[in-house]
Amino acid sequence: MENRPSHTFPQKESLEEHERRSQSGESGNARPCPSDSQPAPANNSHQPAQSVVVTITDPRGLHLRSGRDVVRTASQFQARITAANLSRNSSAVDIKSILQLVQLQARQGHELQLAASGPDAEAAIEALRSLF
Amino acid sequence: MIGLVIVSHSAKLAEGVRELAAQMAGDEVGISQAGGLPDDAQALGTDAFKILSAIEEVWCEDGVLLLMDVGSSVMSAEIALEMLPEQQRRKCKLSNAPLVEGAIVAALHASLGEPLQSVNAVAEAALSTPKLANTG
Numbered sequence: 001m002e003n004r005p006s007h008t009f010p011q012k013e014s015l016e017e018h019e020r021r022s023q024s025g026e027s028g029n030a031r032p033c034p035s036d037s038q039p040a041p042a043n044n045s046h047q048p049a050q051s052v053v054v055t056i057t058d059p060r061g062l063h064l065r066s067g068r069d070v071v072r073t074a075s076q077f078q079a080r081i082t083a084a085n086l087s088r089n090s091s092a093v094d095i096k097s098i099l100q101l102v103q104l105q106a107r108q109g110h111e112l113q114l115a116a117s118g119p120d121a122e123a124a125i126e127a128l129r130s131l132f
Numbered sequence: 133m134i135g136l137v138i139v140s141h142s143a144k145l146a147e148g149v150r151e152l153a154a155q156m157a158g159d160e161v162g163i164s165q166a167g168g169l170p171d172d173a174q175a176l177g178t179d180a181f182k183i184l185s186a187i188e189e190v191w192c193e194d195g196v197l198l199l200m201d202v203g204s205s206v207m208s209a210e211i212a213l214e215m216l217p218e219q220q221r222r223k224c225k226l227s228n229a230p231l232v233e234g235a236i237v238a239a240l241h242a243s244l245g246e247p248l249q250s251v252n253a254v255a256e257a258a259l260s261t262p263k264l265a266n267t268g
Contacts, residue, residue, distance in 0.1 A: 068156050068240055075244050097254070098156070098240055099233060099261040 049117040050125040053086065054132035055109065062106035064098070066131075071098045073127050079118030081128070086111040095128075134242050134251055135162040135190030138235055139183055139200040139209050141176045143168035149199075149231055153239035161242045162190030178205040183212035187224060195223040195248035197238055199255070201231045225252055233258035 056062055062070075074081045074095045082092035083101065087110035093100035095114070106112055112132070116124040136153060140146035146167025153163050166186040169177040178200075187196055198209050206226065213221050225248055227234055234255040241251045 064152075064236065065155060071240060072244065097257070097261070098237055099258055103261070103263070 049115060050121040051113060051115040052125050052129050053111050053113050054129055055111050056106045056132065057108065059108050061108055061110070062102070062104065062112075064102065067098050067101045070095055070101060070128065070131055073131060074124065076127070077116070077118070077120045077124035079116040079121040079124045081114065081116040081121075081124055083115075084113045086113050133160055133162075133192065133245055134194045134248050135164070135187075135192050135196045136235065136238055136242060137183065137186045137190060137196060137198045138163065138165040138167070138231070139178060139186075139198060139205045140165075140167040140231065141178055141201055141203075141205060143173050145201065145231075149235045152232065153235040156236050157239035157243040161239060162192065163239065164189040178208035180208045180211035180215065183209050184215050187212060187216065187220075191220065193223065195225065197225050197227055197242070197248060197252055197255070199227050199229060199231055199234045199238065223248070225249075227252050227255055229255035229258050233261070 058066060081095050083095045083104060084090055084092040085104040085106050087107075088105065090104060092113075092115065093103055095101050104110075104112065114125060114128055116122075116128075118124075136157075138146045138149045138153065140149065143165075144167070146165035150163050150165045154161075157163065164186040166178070166182040168179075168182075169175040170179050170182055183198070187198070190196060198213075200206050200209050209226055213224055213226070216224065227238070229235075229238065229252070237258055238251050238255040241254050246254075
């Protein structure tokens with residue numbers, strides 16, 4: 001991490017921002033995910049890929065109506081945004097699709113890894129993590 | 133913002149699917165239903181005039197997407213479109229999407245302000261999106 005070239009600083013800063021929020025209790029159950037687990041960002045993207053792990057708190061799990069709100073929020077961003085259900089070891093799905101999102105079959109307590117890449121990836125992750 | 137019409141042999145099914153779709157869309161999207169036969173609401177079947185009324189109920193210049201259950205509901209919907217004036221018919225589309233999944237997806241994307249062809253494309257993508265995928 002210390003040897004990252006300067007153009008990756010935005011991601012480092014965003015992780016630090018996440019840590020700060022986490023420590024100050026602003027982030028709910030979201031926690032930042034180490035960038036090492038993410039694929040390398042494309043050379044032409046303005047920001048590196050962003051990622052966060054969130055925990056489902058709703059006793060009914062991630063259902064149609066909460067999924068609707070996730071899709072609506074995700075659709076406001078240009079970034080490609082995916083989610084994988086870590087608790088089911090699922091592959092990542094496109095969360096701009098309600099049918100793919102509910103394929104995650106996310107129950108209360110399940111951990112989802114949200115990942116975004118594209119020019120507004122950081123803002124997308126910030127907006128989405130507040131929904132969980 | 134486009135309108136949606138739910139077509140089913142069963143008035144109860146049409147009402148239930150409309151309820152689901154309305155929950156996904158909020159208040160801004162016009163969603164109407166045409167289920168059962170006109171003379172007897174309990175009788176199963178589809179009726180072109182009922183579908184025509186449902187189209188007129190949600191008509192808007194952005195277009196109307198029709199979602200049907202199976203079989204003759206498609207024929208009845210085709211006949212309903214033939215009864216429309218040409219300039220309205222051009223802005224109506226029969227969707228190949230499955231009824232329940234298609235209505236949910238179409239309602240959500242219609243509420244995002246997407247155009248008719250885009251809403252239909254994402255609804256028809258439901259044909260290749262299995263329920264049980266990705267749960268290893």
